[in-house]
Amino acid sequence: MQLLTFTIGSDLYAIESRLVLEVLPLVPARRIPRSPDYVRGVFTYRGRLVPMVDLSMRFADVPVRERLGTRVIVMDCPVRAGGGAAASFSLGLAAENVLGVRQTTATETAATRPSGPAFLDGPLGRLVRIDSRIVQLVSVEQLLPAELAAELAAVEAGERSAAAPAPDTAASRP
Numbered sequence: 001m002q003l004l005t006f007t008i009g010s011d012l013y014a015i016e017s018r019l020v021l022e023v024l025p026l027v028p029a030r031r032i033p034r035s036p037d038y039v040r041g042v043f044t045y046r047g048r049l050v051p052m053v054d055l056s057m058r059f060a061d062v063p064v065r066e067r068l069g070t071r072v073i074v075m076d077c078p079v080r081a082g083g084g085a086a087a088s089f090s091l092g093l094a095a096e097n098v099l100g101v102r103q104t105t106a107t108e109t110a111a112t113r114p115s116g117p118a119f120l121d122g123p124l125g126r127l128v129r130i131d132s133r134i135v136q137l138v139s140v141e142q143l144l145p146a147e148l149a150a151e152l153a154a155v156e157a158g159e160r161s162a163a164a165p166a167p168d169t170a171a172s173r174p
Helices: 055-060 146-163
Strands: 002-006 011-016 022-025 040-043 048-054 071-080 086-103 122-129 133-138
Touching: 002 055, 002 071, 002 122, 002 133, 011 086, 011 122, 022 086, 040 086, 040 146, 048 055, 055 086, 055 146, 071 146, 086 146
Parallel strands: 011 133, 048 086
Antiparallel strands: 002 011, 002 086, 022 071, 040 048, 071 086, 122 133
């Protein structure tokens, strides 16, 4: 499995690289009123509005530090649509010190998920070992509460539908 690794404070985290579309320098985001503190806002990515989540704020309650290594990981975020059909939307993740992609072996990724109430049904996946360091996997599917994921997906969907040309009704008039 390939993992994109980054830090939050002194802790090492990773997401599966198969979900990553692109890694960008930190870009400004326009705040979304009444959104949770960890939703940094929306930014323009390839002509579309894409929501951005501050991973440091999400996991450590501290805003991401704007440094040279701070990046926006643009990824394909899975979300469950009405009726249970799988869908996805683009999501930016502001992360400090993005280190790069690491290939892991089956032995390294075989580590288990910690037990305890703080780890149940949350966005933190299992712990793995890479080069003798413990890495916390982020479960992207559970990064956002379902209702918030649906609302943020609607931001991108609304942008896409607004960009679509309106049907020509003049041709159908008598």
